[in-house]
Amino acid sequence: MTSTNSVETQAQTQFDHPCPVRDVLDRIGDQWSLLILTALTPGTLRFNELHREIGDISRQMLSRTLKRLEQDGFIERKLYAEVPPKVEYTLSPLGHSFLVPMQALIEWADANHVQICQSRRQHRAQNEE
Amino acid sequence: MTSTNSVETQAQTQFDHPCPVRDVLDRIGDQWSLLILTALTPGTLRFNELHREIGDISRQMLSRTLKRLEQDGFIERKLYAEVPPKVEYTLSPLGHSFLVPMQALIEWADANHVQICQSRRQHRAQNEE
DNA sequence: GTACTTAGTTACCTGGAGGTGACCATGACA
DNA sequence: TGTCATGGTCACCTCCAGGTAACTAAGTAC
Numbered sequence: 001m002t003s004t005n006s007v008e009t010q011a012q013t014q015f016d017h018p019c020p021v022r023d024v025l026d027r028i029g030d031q032w033s034l035l036i037l038t039a040l041t042p043g044t045l046r047f048n049e050l051h052r053e054i055g056d057i058s059r060q061m062l063s064r065t066l067k068r069l070e071q072d073g074f075i076e077r078k079l080y081a082e083v084p085p086k087v088e089y090t091l092s093p094l095g096h097s098f099l100v101p102m103q104a105l106i107e108w109a110d111a112n113h114v115q116i117c118q119s120r121r122q123h124r125a126q127n128e129e
Numbered sequence: 130m131t132s133t134n135s136v137e138t139q140a141q142t143q144f145d146h147p148c149p150v151r152d153v154l155d156r157i158g159d160q161w162s163l164l165i166l167t168a169l170t171p172g173t174l175r176f177n178e179l180h181r182e183i184g185d186i187s188r189q190m191l192s193r194t195l196k197r198l199e200q201d202g203f204i205e206r207k208l209y210a211e212v213p214p215k216v217e218y219t220l221s222p223l224g225h226s227f228l229v230p231m232q233a234l235i236e237w238a239d240a241n242h243v244q245i246c247q248s249r250r251q252h253r254a255q256n257e258e
Numbered sequence: 259g260t261a262c263t264t265a266g267t268t269a270c271c272t273g274g275a276g277g278t279g280a281c282c283a284t285g286a287c288a
Numbered sequence: 289t290g291t292c293a294t295g296g297t298c299a300c301c302t303c304c305a306g307g308t309a310a311c312t313a314a315g316t317a318c
Contacts, residue, residue: 021234023238031306060267061307084316085264087265161276176296187276260317267311280299
């Protein structure tokens, strides 16, 4: 984990990333990736449509995140040779399959969020007295 | 999302966090939380045992992360009135239940990591030429 | 000629995650 | 007397995710 750059590079070319879960979570655990994927679940969207849909993302982060998601194979990008440019983003089969286990996690979060918040309130109350 | 501090505070006291999934992912999506939870799956561990188990975490981050996980109710902390101090960390029922949907995600990651890495390599190759 | 559109890119800035090393109190042991 | 172990905390530093604002190229409408 704590490694020099050369070792890091070597490890990445050999195994790309030592721990699959950590790798996936690193990508998906950011502020926007999951939001973008779920926004694309109903179907194809263009860049500005995504931008409007998500609302509070900057165009820079949208661009960056889309690029990473495309590189990792979660989404597909189709560029039309028109002016003004038209670009369509679609979930790939990999992206769809990812949302299946993710859905279970989303349901867990919905079901247990109240309990988590209660727990937080309790601990806050204990620290305040 | 983009909000002043006062509005943020108000929202948190009212609903604690607007989006459950985002809230959970914010906590669990960091570098260490999931690693700690899985390290605790087999059973109770003490602070330094966890530190040794995970290996490359700093004591400060271990302490901080454990505190957050305890506040959110994922783990339980038991302090023994001994000298030198003895503290035991255990997965709570909530923590255990969380690992169920998480397990599905871990399996997905294991199964599809190769494909993700291939996709990355392809895109890297395309950009290099 | 001027403004609008699309899909980005670029430079610059900030906050927070995470690391490092020193420090604390207490008792056991040599 | 000093050293070790435990479970932390504190001050300080670095790096990067993410935001903002300005800019681009080409066509269309006024």
